[in-house]
Amino acid sequence: MRERSYHIITFGCQMNVHDSQWLGRVLQRRGFAEGSLEEAQVVVVNTCSVREKPEQKVMSALGRIRQATNSNPDVLVVVTGCVAQQLGEELFRQPQVRLVAGSDGIASAPEAIERLLAEPDRKLSLLDFTSSYEEREEGVRAPSGPVAYVNIMQGCDNFCAYCIVPYTRGRQKSRLTAAVLDDCRKALEDGAREICLLGQNVNAFGRDKHGDGVSFADLLRQVAALPGLLRLRYVTPHPKDMGPEDVALFGELPNLCPRLHLPLQAGSDAVLARMGRKYDAARYIELTDALRAARPDIALSTDLIVGFPGESEEDFQQTLALMRRCGFMSSFSFCYSDRPGTRASRFLDKIAPDVQQDRLLRLQALQEELGQAWLDARIGQETDLLIEGESRRDDSSDGLRSWQGRDPYGALVHVGLPSADGDMTGRMVRVRLTEAKKHSLLGQQAGASW
Ligand code: SAH
Ligand code: SF4
Ligand code: F3S
Secondary structure (H helix, E strand, C coil), X not given: CCCCEEEEEECCCHHHHHHHHHHHHHHHHCCCEECCCCCCCEEEEEECCCCHHXXXXXHHHHHHHXXXXXXXXXXXXXXXXXXXXXXXXXXXXXXXXXXXXXXXXXXXXXXXXXXXXHCCCCCEEECCCCCCCCCCCCCXXXXXXXXXXXXXXXXXXXXXXXXXXXXXXXXXXXXXXXXXXXXXXXXXXXXXXXXXXXXCCHHHCCCCCCCCCCCHHHHHXXXXXXXXXXXXXXXXXXXXXXXXXXXXXXXXXXXXXXXXXXXXXXXXXXXXXXXXXXXXXXXXXXXXXXXXXXXXXXXXEEEEEEXXXXXXXXXXXXXXXXXXXXXXXXXXXXXXXXXXCCCHHHCCCCCCHHHHHHHHHHHHHHHHHHHHHHHHCCCCCEEEEEEEEECCCCCCCXXXXXXXXXXXXXXXXXXXXXXXXXXXXXXXXXXXXXXXXXXXXXXXXXXXXX
16 A cells, blocks of 8 residues: 555546546645555545446445455545435445545545544545535646536536436536636646536526526637637536527537537427426427527437336337437437436336336437438548547558547547657647548548647
């Protein structure tokens, strides 16, 4: 074990990834160094409980930690995130776990870690929700990757019937616009060229008692105007809160990328109503039509749940039909899973796992077809790539090195660039798309990089 070293294991959504990066940078500022699981003095597991599978992964990670550290009592195990919020002090049953910090509690985790290292017999839990978004301690400033994520809010007020997030992340709390802009500016100064704004329901930004009256559309305008920002994206919007102004911005802001991940969940009005999503299929279609009118080339992706309680085969067919109608370039799809405390967990008409699985496979087969059609249609087009790093595809030849990046639609593109150009990470490159692979594209350089 190495004194003052830490190791962070992250599960779950982009917000967790973001929280883990923040925690790492703060620990570094306090003199900790990142290390392997085997050598770390402080092991943090940042957890997700959105579905049963992610939660099980967390539990097996705790087992792995015990093994890797030989149950060394001097190793401080910290559990943060949604499972920590949900299970709380139950997690102390694993003796190495001495800090449990929930969604808001994570903000005080660095201090608590220091205290626990000084007081080896103590355990601490930080499970209270704060009443407003608390700005966090600053970590070390480090060069940013090409894409930076900036949190604009915490929590969610929607209480969709299946979802645990409002319980684990608490009520919606918007950050102040100035704080968001400040983070964006710093990220750009540190080298980011693309910013992705994060929240569980971004269109509702500012619409809680903690906001400063600036709407999401106004926030977007202000972020988009920051010097040096080449690309702007956001996740996750909610169809019920996505207003005409949010839609129109896709036609107005040149650096707002023509891609939207817009969770549909289901195509049947009856299922949507029981999910408590507060929109129907017609509204979703109207919204996607409006998005296409504002930005004809916009690419849409989505989240889908199959086998929600009471979902009939006919309901499911409506999901497939709507997927076709919207032509999603990609989707995340899940079998409905019971989450403790949610309304849907008390619904009686649960769907058998084999039926759920069968629907999931059929849905994913359709998605493959739609995704492939979307990729195929791109061949011959020119586009701009933001290079994110070296490509694992090894087709380097003739003095070319393989790189991968994303186009404005968020599609993954591999391209060979002259080895003599050196490290291309963070550069924008003009490419012509030549070939579609299963989930990515191949391109050739078609212009200078910048
Ligand atoms: N705030 C975002 C993300 C929520 S969690 C949103 O509203 O879209 C990410 C996805 O997990 C959801 O979109 C949903 O498709 C899925 N999900 C959430 N709870 C689930 C459950 N109990 N069973 C199956 N999938 C679930
Ligand atoms: Fe969960 Fe619904 Fe909130 Fe998304 S909008 S986090 S699915 S409650
Ligand atoms: Fe998971 Fe919590 Fe995110 S449940 S998806 S880590 S908000």
